[in-house]
Amino acid sequence: MSVARVIVDVPSRDTDRPFDYSIPERLRGWTEVGSRVAVPFGNRTLQGIVVGLPDEPEAGPAGGRRLKELIDVLDALPPLSAELVELGEWMSRRWVCPLTVALQAMLPSALKGKAEKYISLPHGRTWPSELLLVDAGFRALLERGAPVKLSYLLEHYPQEADTIKRMLRSGELTESQKVEDRLSVRTVLTVFPRSEEAMRAAIAELGKRAPKQREALEFLIARPEPIPQQQLAEAVKTTIGTVKALGDKGWVDIRPVEEDRDPYAGRSFAPTKPMELTPAQRSAYEPIAAAIREERSEVFLLHGVTGSGKTEIYLQAIQTSLTLGKEAIVLVPEIALTPQMVERFKGRFGERVAVMHSRLSNGERYDEWRKIREGRAQVVVGARSAIFAPFARIGLIVIDEEHETTYKQEESPKYHARDVAAERARLHGAAVVLGSATPSLETYSAAVLPGDRDAAAGRSWTPVYVPLPERVAARPLPKVSLVDMREELRLGNRAMFSRALSQGIEDRLGRQEQIVLLLNRRGYSTFVMCRSCGYTASCPHCDIALTYHRGSNNLRCHYCGYAEREPEACPSCQSPHIRFFGTGTQKVEEALANTFPGIRVIRMDVDTTTEKGSHEKWLSQFRDRKADVLLGTQMVAKGLDFPLVTLVGVLAADSALKLPDFRSPERTFQLLTQVAGRAGRHELPGEVIIQTYEPEHPCIAAVQGHDYAAFTEQELRHRRVLGYPPFGRLITITLSHEQVPLLHTLGESIASKLRARAASEGVRQTVASGTGASLEVLGPVPSPIPRLKDRYRYQCMVKYRGEVDAVGWTADALRELAETIKRSGATVGVDVDPQMML
Ligand SMILES: Nc1ncnc2c1ncn2[C@@H]1O[C@H](COP(=O)(O)OP(=O)(O)OP(=O)(O)O)[C@@H](O)[C@H]1O
Numbered sequence: 001m002s003v004a005r006v007i008v009d010v011p012s013r014d015t016d017r018p019f020d021y022s023i024p025e026r027l028r029g030w031t032e033v034g035s036r037v038a039v040p041f042g043n044r045t046l047q048g049i050v051v052g053l054p055d056e057p058e059a060g061p062a063g064g065r066r067l068k069e070l071i072d073v074l075d076a077l078p079p080l081s082a083e084l085v086e087l088g089e090w091m092s093r094r095w096v097c098p099l100t101v102a103l104q105a106m107l108p109s110a111l112k113g114k115a116e117k118y119i120s121l122p123h124g125r126t127w128p129s130e131l132l133l134v135d136a137g138f139r140a141l142l143e144r145g146a147p148v149k150l151s152y153l154l155e156h157y158p159q160e161a162d163t164i165k166r167m168l169r170s171g172e173l174t175e176s177q178k179v180e181d182r183l184s185v186r187t188v189l190t191v192f193p194r195s196e197e198a199m200r201a202a203i204a205e206l207g208k209r210a211p212k213q214r215e216a217l218e219f220l221i222a223r224p225e226p227i228p229q230q231q232l233a234e235a236v237k238t239t240i241g242t243v244k245a246l247g248d249k250g251w252v253d254i255r256p257v258e259e260d261r262d263p264y265a266g267r268s269f270a271p272t273k274p275m276e277l278t279p280a281q282r283s284a285y286e287p288i289a290a291a292i293r294e295e296r297s298e299v300f301l302l303h304g305v306t307g308s309g310k311t312e313i314y315l316q317a318i319q320t321s322l323t324l325g326k327e328a329i330v331l332v333p334e335i336a337l338t339p340q341m342v343e344r345f346k347g348r349f350g351e352r353v354a355v356m357h358s359r360l361s362n363g364e365r366y367d368e369w370r371k372i373r374e375g376r377a378q379v380v381v382g383a384r385s386a387i388f389a390p391f392a393r394i395g396l397i398v399i400d401e402e403h404e405t406t407y408k409q410e411e412s413p414k415y416h417a418r419d420v421a422a423e424r425a426r427l428h429g430a431a432v433v434l435g436s437a438t439p440s441l442e443t444y445s446a447a448v449l450p451g452d453r454d455a456a457a458g459r460s461w462t463p464v465y466v467p468l469p470e471r472v473a474a475r476p477l478p479k480v481s482l483v484d485m486r487e488e489l490r491l492g493n494r495a496m497f498s499r500a501l502s503q504g505i506e507d508r509l510g511r512q513e514q515i516v517l518l519l520n521r522r523g524y525s526t527f528v529m530c531r532s533c534g535y536t537a538s539c540p541h542c543d544i545a546l547t548y549h550r551g552s553n554n555l556r557c558h559y560c561g562y563a564e565r566e567p568e569a570c571p572s573c574q575s576p577h578i579r580f581f582g583t584g585t586q587k588v589e590e591a592l593a594n595t596f597p598g599i600r601v602i603r604m605d606v607d608t609t610t611e612k613g614s615h616e617k618w619l620s621q622f623r624d625r626k627a628d629v630l631l632g633t634q635m636v637a638k639g640l641d642f643p644l645v646t647l648v649g650v651l652a653a654d655s656a657l658k659l660p661d662f663r664s665p666e667r668t669f670q671l672l673t674q675v676a677g678r679a680g681r682h683e684l685p686g687e688v689i690i691q692t693y694e695p696e697h698p699c700i701a702a703v704q705g706h707d708y709a710a711f712t713e714q715e716l717r718h719r720r721v722l723g724y725p726p727f728g729r730l731i732t733i734t735l736s737h738e739q740v741p742l743l744h745t746l747g748e749s750i751a752s753k754l755r756a757r758a759a760s761e762g763v764r765q766t767v768a769s770g771t772g773a774s775l776e777v778l779g780p781v782p783s784p785i786p787r788l789k790d791r792y793r794y795q796c797m798v799k800y801r802g803e804v805d806a807v808g809w810t811a812d813a814l815r816e817l818a819e820t821i822k823r824s825g826a827t828v829g830v831d832v833d834p835q836m837m838l
C-alpha cells in the first residue's frame with residue numbers, strides 16, 4: 001500500500017500531529033514529501049502537506065489503520081522540498097509552534113489557496129526531441145505556447161509525472177497559476193524577427209505596396225530583438241492588423257511568450273565588476289570562501305564598522321558560491337530593501353537575482369519564487385522570509401545588519417532568521433555570514449566569549465569572528481559631538497534645535513551639502529495632557545497614550561489604529577488648558593520650515609511611506625538633491641549611502657533608553673551608530689551632532705567614541721548579574737482574554753506546572769547566581785502593555801541557563817493544559833528567545 005503522512009492546515013494544538021492517507025493509483029507519481037494535497041477530514045475537505053511516505057500506516061484521521069484516500073495533489077511540483085519539511089519540523093520544536101504554522105510560513109501566499117495549475121513551455125524553449133513520452137497533441141499544445149491544465153495532466157498522463165517534474169525542476173517547463181486574476185504565464189504575442197536577408201527580401205517583394213508593413217520590417221532590421229506585437233505596432237504607428245499580416249506571410253514569427261510580473265521592470269542596473277579587495281577585506285573574505293569551497297557549514301561574524309566594505313565581501317563570496325554551481329541567499333532588513341541595495345546585487349549578478357519583500361504584490365512574489373524554484377535565479381535578496389527560498393544547493397547565506405529586530409518574526413511562528421539560517425546551512429553544508437557594525441550582544445559574545453558557552457546551551461552554532469575595524473581607503477569615521485540639552489535650556493534656548501545643530505544646518509545649506517535628521521517618533525505630539533487636572537488621552541481599547549497627528553487633526557493609537565478628533569477641552573474636567581506635549585517628526589518638519597526659511601525637507605516615516613514605491617521615491621528625490629534634509633524615524637538610519645550627506649543630527653537620543661526592555665540601551669547604541677555612519681562616507685568629511693539630556697549615559701558616550709567594545713563590556717557585565725541573554729535565556733508566555741481573573745488563574749496553572757517540573761528534575765530555581773542548570777518562572781503579571789485591542793494581557797517569563805530543556809517543558813505544560821486553555825477561550829502565545837519585551 002502506498003501511504004502519505006499529512007499535516008493538515010489547521011493551526012491548533014489538537015491537530016498538530018500527522019494523519020495517514022492512502023495514495024490512489026493516479027496520484028502516486030505526483031505525491032512526494034512536500035506536496036500540497038487535499039484530504040478528507042471528518043466531513044470536510046482540508047488542505048495539507050505531505051511530511052512523510054511511510055511503508056506502514058499508523059494513524060488515519062478516524063483512528064486505526066483504515067485509511068481514507070487523498071483527494072487531490074494541488075501542484076505538479078511539490079512547493080516544499082524534503083529539506084524544508086525537515087527544517088519546519090525543527091522550527092516547530094525550536095519555537096513551540098504547530099508544524100503547519102512553520103510550513104505555511106515558507107510558502108508564498110499565492111500558494112495558500114486552491115488554484116488551478118498550468119504547465120507550459122517557457123519563452124524560447126521547444127520540447128526536447130529525445131522525449132517522446134507524451135502524446136503528440138499535448139506536446140503540440142505546449143509548443144504553441146498554450147498553458148495546459150494540471151488537472152488534465154493528472155487525469156491523462158499519470159505515468160508521465162516523473163518526466164514532467166524533472167523538466168519543471170530544470171526550468172524546461174514552467175508551472176503557474178492565476179494570482180491577482182492573471183496567469184503569470186501571460187501569453188504576450190511577441191514578434192521574432194527573421195534573418196536580415198529574409199526581411200530585406202520581404203521588403204523587396206512588397207515594393208511600393210503596404211508602406212506600414214515595410215516600416216515595421218525596417219524597424220526590426222534596425223533592432224533585431226523580439227518585441228511584443230503591440231509595442232511594434234505602436235513604434236511604427238500602425239495597427240495590430242499590419243503586424244499580423246507580416247506573421248501570416250511568414251516574414252516574421254509571432255509566438256506567445258511568457259512574461260513574469262517583474263517588480264523592477266523597466267529599471268536598468270548598471271553592471272559592476274568585482275573590486276580589488278583591500279588587504280583587510282581579503283583577510284575577511286578568504287576564510288569565508290574556503291568554507292564555501294569545502295562545504296563547511298561555518299558561521300562567520302563579519303564585524304565591520306560602517307563603510308568598511310562589507311557589501312563588497314558579500315558580493316565576492318556570492319560569486320564564489322555561483323562559480324561552484326551553488327546558490328546564495330542574502331537577507332537585508334525590510335527597510336533597507338530600497339533600489340540602492342537591490343542595485344548593488346542586480347548590478348553584479350543581473351538576471352540571476354530574485355528579490356523578495358513585503359512590498360511586492362502577491363503575484364510578483366509568486367513569480368520571483370518560481371524563478372528560484374525553476375532554477376532561473378541563483379541569488380535571492382530579500383527580507384526575513386527569503387530564508388525559505390526554495391533553493392536546492394545553497395552555498396552561502398548572508399545576513400546583513402544581523403542585529404536588526406526585523407529578523408525576528410513577531411507572530412507565530414516566532415522564528416529568528418539567524419537561527420534558521422544556521423540550521424539550513426547545516427543541512428546544505430553552506431557558509432553563513434552575519435554582517436554588522438554593531439553585532440547583537442548574543443552573536444558577539446558567542447564569537448568572542450566562548451567561556452560563557454554553558455549559558456547558551458541549545459545554541460548549535462559558534463561564529464568565527466572576522467573584524468573589519470576601518471573604513472575603506474582609510475576614510476575617517478565621522479566626528480561625533482554631544483549637546484547637553486539641559487545646558488541649552490539654562491542658556492535660554494528652548495528651541496528644538498541646539499545652537500550647534502542650528503549652526504551645522506546653516507553651514508550645510510550654505511555649502512549645498514545634505515543633512516540627515518533622526519527622530520524616532522512619528523506624528524506631531526506624542527501625548528496630550530490637561531494642565532488643569534492631569535488627564536492624559538489614551539486609547540479606549542489599549543493602555544497606550546494617543547499621538548496627535550497634524551493634517552488629519554486627530555489623536556491616534558499606534559497599536560490598533562483607533563483615531564478620535566482632537567479635543568477642544570479636557571474630556572475629564574472641561575478645562576480649555578488641554579495641551580500637546582512631546583515631539584514627533586511632523587513637529588520637527590514644521591520647526592525646520594519656521595527656523596530655516598526655504599529649506600527643503602523630505603519626511604520619511606510610517607505615515608509618508610504607506611504607498612507602494614514611496615520609499616524609493618523619497619530616496620531618489622533626496623539623491624537627486626531635490627531636498628536639503630532627509631528627516632525621519634529609524635528608516636533614515638539604515639544602509640543609505642549618499643555622497644553629499646555631511647551632517648547627521650539626532651534630536652532626542654535618549655528617547656528610547658528608558659523603555660522597560662533590557663535591550664533598550666543596546667538598540668539605542670545600534671541605532672545611533674548606524675545613523676552616524678551615514679555621514680561622510682565619500683570624499684567629504686562627516687559630522688554628527690547628538691542632542692541628549694544624558695550625555696553621561698555610557699551608551700551615548702560610547703556612540704561618541706565609536707566604541708563598540710566599551711559599550712559591550714559594560715552592558716554584558718550588567719546582563720550577567722541579572723541573568724539576561726546571552727548569560728541566560730528567556731521564554732515569555734503571554735495570555736490574553738477579556739477578563740483579568742481568568743488570566744490570573746490560567747497563568748498560575750502554567751507557572752506552577754513549570755515550577756513543579758523544575759523541582760522534580762532537581763533544577764535550581766534561581767538563575768542570577770551560581771553556575772550550572774537553573775530555571776525560574778516569573779509571574780503571572782500584567783504585560784508591559786496590559787491591554788491591547790480590548791483584551792487584557794498577562795505574562796509568565798521563564799528565565800533559565802545551562803542544560804535545561806525549558807522549551808520542551810513549556811511545550812509539555814501547554815499540551816497538558818490544552819483542554820483547560822481551550823475551554824477558557826484565552827489565547828496563549830509562546831515566544832522563545834523574545835526580542836521585544838514590550
Ligand atoms: N575594495 C574596495 N575598493 C574601493 N572601494 C571600495 C572597496 N570596497 C568597498 N568600497 C566602497 O566603499 C564604500 C563603503 O562600502 P560598503 O557600502 O560596502 O560598506 P558597508 O560596510 O557595507 O557599509 P554600511 O554597513 O555602512 O552600509 C562604498 O562606496 C564601496 O563602493
Ligand SMILES: [Zn+2]
Nearest residue numbers: 539542557560
Ligand atoms: Zn489602541
